[in-house]
Amino acid sequence: MYASLSDRISDSFKKLRGKGVLRDSDVDQTVGEIRRALIDADVALPVVREFAQRVREQAYGAARSKSLNPAQQVVKIVNQELVEILGGETRELTFAQRGPTVFMLAGLQGAGKTTFAGKLGKWLAEDGKRVLLVASDLQRPNAVTQLQIVGERAGVDVWAPEPGNGVGDPVEVARSGLSHAIRNGYDVVLVDTAGRLGVDEELMEQARQIRDAVNPHEIMFVLDAMIGQDAVHTATAFKDGVGFTGVVLTKLDGDARGGAALSVRGVTGAPILFASTGEGIKDIERFHADRMASRILD
Numbered sequence: 610m611y612a613s614l615s616d617r618i619s620d621s622f623k624k625l626r627g628k629g630v631l632r633d634s635d636v637d638q639t640v641g642e643i644r645r646a647l648i649d650a651d652v653a654l655p656v657v658r659e660f661a662q663r664v665r666e667q668a669y670g671a672a673r674s675k676s677l678n679p680a681q682q683v684v685k686i687v688n689q690e691l692v693e694i695l696g697g698e699t700r701e702l703t704f705a706q707r708g709p710t711v712f713m714l715a716g717l718q719g720a721g722k723t724t725f726a727g728k729l730g731k732w733l734a735e736d737g738k739r740v741l742l743v744a745s746d747l748q749r750p751n752a753v754t755q756l757q758i759v760g761e762r763a764g765v766d767v768w769a770p771e772p773g774n775g776v777g778d779p780v781e782v783a784r785s786g787l788s789h790a791i792r793n794g795y796d797v798v799l800v801d802t803a804g805r806l807g808v809d810e811e812l813m814e815q816a817r818q819i820r821d822a823v824n825p826h827e828i829m830f831v832l833d834a835m836i837g838q839d840a841v842h843t844a845t846a847f848k849d850g851v852g853f854t855g856v857v858l859t860k861l862d863g864d865a866r867g868g869a870a871l872s873v874r875g876v877t878g879a880p881i882l883f884a885s886t887g888e889g890i891k892d893i894e895r896f897h898a899d900r901m902a903s904r905i906l907d
């Protein structure tokens with residue numbers, strides 16, 4: 610991911626390297642090139658604009674300073690500002706003081722929610738937590754079976770609709786799953802919810818009802834990093850419709866431009882909590898803005 614963005618930014622830095630003195634016009638050229646590279650990678654326009662302005666302001670100062678290597682300073686400024694748009698420090702997850710912690714997963718169908726539920730379940734279990742996956746995605750015919758398979762792979766229990774567990778009613782399944790978790794001393798409940806192919810009001814209403822039934826400590830918006838400009842629209846719709854406390858970026862192993870994912874923090878204000886980097890159960894990482902920025906600038 611981001612190979613072409615990365616190449617274009619490093620090409621632009623290369624042109625600066627030979628220069629002993631940086632003029633404002635050199636800064637303008639570099640910032641302009643990076644700006645275009647970000648736009649071509651689908652980064653949202655307001656985010657690009659702010660980024661370019663902040664880099665330019667600081668880089669003018671660096672260009673005028675008597676510092677030995679102003680070009681290196683520009684690289685450093687670009688790095689700092691990339692880290693900034695990606696969210697700076699990684700935020701700790703919020704856990705309940707007492708009783709089970711509830712994490713709810715929301716997002717479009719195909720974003721990678723169910724796959725991520727398994728990964729997160731395993732990640733938490735490896736940290737010593739007793740995890741219950743709750744199958745509140747009753748929209749897709751195979752979703753419950755898929756979650757059961759994923760749960761088995763992750764080695765964590767699954768609460769699925771059965772007579773008495775709220776057959777056909779995702780809100781009831783979520784509610785009864787949480788009661789089951791409380792009664793049986795689970796530490797974390799992961800609620801997988803339905804995703805439609807596009808954003809729709811019925812989906813939002815259902816997600817709101819599930820949210821209100823289980824009162825999650827974190828609502829994680831799961832976003833396919835490969836969906837291009839639509840990412841920003843989808844993220845905004847979920848932010849307004851359901852609200853979320855953090856973002857999970859999936860399919861970061863792909864080779865799409867992926868820039869829209871770079872703007873999700875800037876557009877929604879919510880931190881990126883995790884990165885999913887493959888189909889395997891272990892392909893999960895905490896998201897670190899500085900690591901992502903270095904990957905782009907390497």
Ligand code: GDP
Pocket residue numbers: 716717718719720721722723724725804859860861862863885886887888892
């Ligand atoms: P859901 O509809 O949101 O629950 O999405 P799924 O979890 O069913 O995932 C949809 C597809 O994306 C499946 O084929 C997954 O194997 C695949 N997938 C999920 N996460 C990743 C990822 O990080 N990288 C790649 N390459 N594929 C993924």
